[in-house]
Amino acid sequence: MAKADNYGASSITVLEGLEAVRKRPGMYIGSVSTRGLNHLIYEIVDNAVDEHLAGYCNRIRVTLETDGSATIEDNGRGIPVGMHEKGISAERLVFTTLHAGGKFDNGAYKTSGGLHGVGSSVVNALSARLTVRVKSDGMIYEDKYERGNPVVELLDGLLPVIGKARGTGTLVNFLPDDTIFDKIRFKEEDVKSRLHETAYLNPELTIVFEDRRKTPAERIEYHEPEGLAGFVKDMNKTKGAIHDVICLKGESEGIGVEVAFQYVNEFHENVFGFCNNIYNAEGGTHLTGFKTVFTNVINTYARELNILKEKDANFTGADVRSGMTAVVSIKHPDPRFEGQTKTKLDNQDAAKVVSKVTGEEIVRYLDRNLETLKSIIGCAEKAAKIRKSEEKARTNMLTKQKFSFDSNGKLANCESKDASQCEIFIVEGDSAGGSAKTARNRKFQAILPIRGKILNVEKASIDKILANAEIKSMINAFGCGFSEGYGNDFDITRLRYHKIIIMADADVDGAHISTLLLTLFYRFMPELIYEGHVYLAMPPLYKAMPSKGKEEYLYDDRALEKYRKHHKGSFTLQRYKGLGEMDADQLWETTLNPETRILKQVEIEDGRMASEVTEMLMGTDVPPRKAFIYEHAMDAQLDV
Numbered sequence: 001m002a003k004a005d006n007y008g009a010s011s012i013t014v015l016e017g018l019e020a021v022r023k024r025p026g027m028y029i030g031s032v033s034t035r036g037l038n039h040l041i042y043e044i045v046d047n048a049v050d051e052h053l054a055g056y057c058n059r060i061r062v063t064l065e066t067d068g069s070a071t072i073e074d075n076g077r078g079i080p081v082g083m084h085e086k087g088i089s090a091e092r093l094v095f096t097t098l099h100a101g102g103k104f105d106n107g108a109y110k111t112s113g114g115l116h117g118v119g120s121s122v123v124n125a126l127s128a129r130l131t132v133r134v135k136s137d138g139m140i141y142e143d144k145y146e147r148g149n150p151v152v153e154l155l156d157g158l159l160p161v162i163g164k165a166r167g168t169g170t171l172v173n174f175l176p177d178d179t180i181f182d183k184i185r186f187k188e189e190d191v192k193s194r195l196h197e198t199a200y201l202n203p204e205l206t207i208v209f210e211d212r213r214k215t216p217a218e219r220i221e222y223h224e225p226e227g228l229a230g231f232v233k234d235m236n237k238t239k240g241a242i243h244d245v246i247c248l249k250g251e252s253e254g255i256g257v258e259v260a261f262q263y264v265n266e267f268h269e270n271v272f273g274f275c276n277n278i279y280n281a282e283g284g285t286h287l288t289g290f291k292t293v294f295t296n297v298i299n300t301y302a303r304e305l306n307i308l309k310e311k312d313a314n315f316t317g318a319d320v321r322s323g324m325t326a327v328v329s330i331k332h333p334d335p336r337f338e339g340q341t342k343t344k345l346d347n348q349d350a351a352k353v354v355s356k357v358t359g360e361e362i363v364r365y366l367d368r369n370l371e372t373l374k375s376i377i378g379c380a381e382k383a384a385k386i387r388k389s390e391e392k393a394r395t396n397m398l399t400k401q402k403f404s405f406d407s408n409g410k411l412a413n414c415e416s417k418d419a420s421q422c423e424i425f426i427v428e429g430d431s432a433g434g435s436a437k438t439a440r441n442r443k444f445q446a447i448l449p450i451r452g453k454i455l456n457v458e459k460a461s462i463d464k465i466l467a468n469a470e471i472k473s474m475i476n477a478f479g480c481g482f483s484e485g486y487g488n489d490f491d492i493t494r495l496r497y498h499k500i501i502i503m504a505d506a507d508v509d510g511a512h513i514s515t516l517l518l519t520l521f522y523r524f525m526p527e528l529i530y531e532g533h534v535y536l537a538m539p540p541l542y543k544a545m546p547s548k549g550k551e552e553y554l555y556d557d558r559a560l561e562k563y564r565k566h567h568k569g570s571f572t573l574q575r576y577k578g579l580g581e582m583d584a585d586q587l588w589e590t591t592l593n594p595e596t597r598i599l600k601q602v603e604i605e606d607g608r609m610a611s612e613v614t615e616m617l618m619g620t621d622v623p624p625r626k627a628f629i630y631e632h633a634m635d636a637q638l639d640v
């Protein structure tokens with residue numbers, strides 16, 4: 001298609017900007033995996049949410065189309081289509097210039113400001129094609145792009161009108177560029193979960209999700225008028241809440257604070273932080289402020305009520321939060337983020353303001369609701385009791401049978417002591433473990449075979465977990481201890497291997513074992529995952545041996561399909577049933593050799609999703625678990 005010919009020098013630099021995005025997409029959207037792909041939708045949706053926050057839009061539609069594209073439509077004022085100062089339509093400017101996100105604009109909080117608040121131009125740059133339709137002053141205006149380049153001619157600097165409109169709004173339809181992304185199929189489960197979250201955070205907004213790729217199409221309307229309270233209530237739906245959700249709200253120093261929490265009959269804490277509607281996977285100052293003040297308040301009450309006697313030590317923060325599900329959401333004019341994935345709120349004033357607002361409001365509530373107060377203190381007492389007995393059990397156990405690196409029978413350690421160079425492969429089964437020991441490069445690769453299915457840590461008690469031989473040998477080998485709700489003995493600086501590689505068969509059993517291991521890491525050594533030390537080995541499913549030319553390993557059925565399509569001439573296909581079937585050379589080439597192997601780095605999309613998934617996987621509900629494992633076993637990203 002012909003390029004629009006009436007853009008001047010300014011738009012040349014514009015396109016250079018978008019070219020930078022196409023060259024290094026990861027810098028703008030985190031990754032080109034499915035996670036990055038889904039982010040494209042969130043980037044566009046966030047613009048519509050901003051319009052909602054500005055007070056002009058109450059309905060957003062998100063549609064996954066049959067052709068693989070996504071459509072996002074709102075009923076806001078519409079992106080301005082008129083001529084902007086530089087002789088270019090304002091809409092063009094929005095879609096072709098890189099602008100920094102996260103700014104405080106027109107007195108409204110922008111949603112963008114989190115991890116990848118990068119805007120619509122990035123989505124445009126990474127789309128094979130993108131269409132914008134704006135309804136305003138009774139007309140529908142349309143603009144189109146291909147790989148970020150405008151393909152519509154402006155008439156006197158204005159967008160063409162393609163019809164008449166009732167009402168106002170913006171529609172964006174885009175097809176991600178398959179030369180940029182590994183795969184361009186949006187994952188509806190992730191999209192739905194994110195949209196639902198957005199609905200909880202914006203109680204006056206309705207989001208209609210439609211997946212037309214399914215027959216019949218799936219349609220869900222997300223509207224959560226109860227807001228954060230509804231969010232907490234729904235997370236606790238199946239868990240036996242022990243009191244009504246408590247909601248607090250306030251404002252100080254221009255920072256808005258909203259908190260909802262509720263206790264359940266369980267011993268985990270689940271506390272989630274949001275800033276300007278963006279989830280903060282790594283937490284941050286808002287959560288610190290909330291936790292600190294909450295611990296103080298409960299200890300003060302416990303002493304006033306003489307539940308804690310003079311000689312008793314205070315409850316720890318973990319005691320006090322045992323059983324708590326909480327959402328802390330703040331609105332900040334100028335949020336700053338730090339941490340590995342830039343999702344940890346860093347503003348010191350947020351800690352101060354959140355403690356001030358929640359401190360005052362919690363006391364006001366609990367003064368009037370003594371029964372609830374007593375139930376909460378009851379949870380803390382139980383948790384403290386368990387903590388003390390486990391502390392005792394642990395000291396006993398640690399002294400009785402010291403974790404010692406060298407006495408670990410099954411570990412085949414590597415020679416290097418430089419952790420940054422070292423890798424440990426957790427291999428299921430003794431036979432695969434044996435081949436791996438032969439095949440590895442013993443300089444920097446350690447092998448730890450584990451047998452059968454490890455313990456389900458969601459269900460077992462802590463002493464049972466620590467008594468499990470497989471788990472013990474892993475904790476022992478990693479060298480950094482472990483943390484659980486009541487104590488933190490984990491020290492990541494002592495990690496002996498910067499790559500921990502789970503090596504399991506590419507089948508359902510293998511996926512199950514990987515999930516159990518990931519759950520173990522997530523619960524007791526989460527930093528390993530957050531800091532990017534955990535990987536999944538991706539053993540191939542097939543080897544194609546052509547009569548002429550090079551042998552090729554194929555890692556999934558799609559790769560096989562592709563090979564069949566593109567390979568001319570005959571070839572023999574060897575199917576691997578499991579790691580145990582490969583000889584040492586094959587194992588080296590396919591799974592161990594850093595030059596040729598494929599690893600998937602494990603990332604936690606977000607804590608809520610991970611814990612929900614964990615729960616689903618580990619709960620008693622078998623059918624959804626099977627479905628999930630299948631889907632994900634087939635879905636693993638191949639990040640070399």
Ligand code: TTJ
Binds near residue numbers: 047078
């Ligand atoms: C800007 O100021 C004048 C009135 O309109 C404001 C605006 O840009 N509103 C707006 C943008 N509403 N909706 C959007 C939007 C919606 C989608 C789906 C996608 C994008 C990129 C923007």
